[in-house]
Amino acid sequence: MIRKVCVIGWPIAHSRSPLIHNYWIKLHGIEDAVYERLAVRPEDLNETLRSLGDWGFIGANVTVPHKEAVFAALMRHDAVAARLKAVNTVVTTAQGLEGRNTDGYGFIANLKDRARFWRAADGPAVLVGAGGAARAVAAALETEGAPEIRIVNRTHARAVALAADLKLKAARVFDWDEMGEALAGANLLVNTTTLGMKGERDLDIDLAPLPEAALVTDIVYTPLETGLLKLARVRGNPVVDGLGMLLHQAVPGFEAWFGLRPRVTAELRALVLADMGIFEGN
Numbered sequence: 329m330i331r332k333v334c335v336i337g338w339p340i341a342h343s344r345s346p347l348i349h350n351y352w353i354k355l356h357g358i359e360d361a362v363y364e365r366l367a368v369r370p371e372d373l374n375e376t377l378r379s380l381g382d383w384g385f386i387g388a389n390v391t392v393p394h395k396e397a398v399f400a401a402l403m404r405h406d407a408v409a410a411r412l413k414a415v416n417t418v419v420t421t422a423q424g425l426e427g428r429n430t431d432g433y434g435f436i437a438n439l440k441d442r443a444r445f446w447r448a449a450d451g452p453a454v455l456v457g458a459g460g461a462a463r464a465v466a467a468a469l470e471t472e473g474a475p476e477i478r479i480v481n482r483t484h485a486r487a488v489a490l491a492a493d494l495k496l497k498a499a500r501v502f503d504w505d506e507m508g509e510a511l512a513g514a515n516l517l518v519n520t521t522t523l524g525m526k527g528e529r530d531l532d533i534d535l536a537p538l539p540e541a542a543l544v545t546d547i548v549y550t551p552l553e554t555g556l557l558k559l560a561r562v563r564g565n566p567v568v569d570g571l572g573m574l575l576h577q578a579v580p581g582f583e584a585w586f587g588l589r590p591r592v593t594a595e596l597r598a599l600v601l602a603d604m605g606i607f608e609g610n
């Protein structure tokens with residue numbers, strides 16, 4: 329029987345998960361597996377989850393807008409998904425479907441891969457934004473040993489809620505107009521807002537108070553170099569783009585479904601970039 333896995337979202341046409349997983353399936357010569365897109369309307373989500381096994385799916389990825397709803401629909405979760413109350417990876421276990429969340433893993437793995445000198449424990453992290461992506465990043469940074477997580481969000485109350493919901497031990501909430509104080513002495517700056525994405529305006533902040541050694545990263549990867557990353561690069565900060573988070577978050581799911589840990593390579597990155605119409609030099 330064909331082992332099927334899918335990515336569930338609405339809309340789903342833009343998802344690059346099939347490209348990533350089918351690349352690994354082919355690379356490893358797995359002949360009985362296929363990874364598909366599944367467009368699922370919110371009102372059809374619960375029925376879809378109930379039917380997944382009958383349709384031949386052994387697992388799934390979950391994307392916008394279903395991550396929280398899938399968490400609520402499933403009975404079993406790993407510790408990270410339980411903490412975030414959001415699921416991006418579904419695995420079939422002997423006890424039934426289990427919801428996991430690998431977004432934070434992907435975020436950290438990307439930084440470790442592309443900025444080998446960087447250590448979360450070396451100093452405060454500044455998190456801009458307080459949405460779903462910010463939650464995954466904040467929890468992962470705490471687990472990784474960040475001594476302080478400074479949350480800056482347009483809506484103050486959402487930043488406070490993030491820190492409280494995750495029970496972050498060393499969170500500090502800053503108002504938007506306190507960005508300068510937040511950046512001072514930081515070891516990492518990460519944008520988790522949608523600002524900088526194609527079609528949106530840039531996250532336009534004054535980086536002057538940020539130490540030049542601080543790593544700057546963005547979870548937006550279209551464009552690959554956001555306005556923030558360009559600003560940071562030009563003033564001399566090390567920068568890591570957000571594409572690697574997408575690539576790395578896929579690794580634990582693939583391993584759980586197919587029993588083999590795939591690697592994020594330059595070839596895979598080039599494949600996804602080519603799909604975005606980007607051809608990077610060496």
Ligand code: ATR
Nearest residue numbers: 457458459460461462481482483486520521522523
């Ligand atoms: P996701 O789950 O992808 O993180 P989200 O939950 O919609 O998406 O969160 C979007 C984030 O981008 C939020 O932090 C949001 O700030 P608010 O909490 O104040 O809404 C931030 N954001 C979006 N547009 C913004 C803008 N124009 N200026 C500042 N922040 C913005």
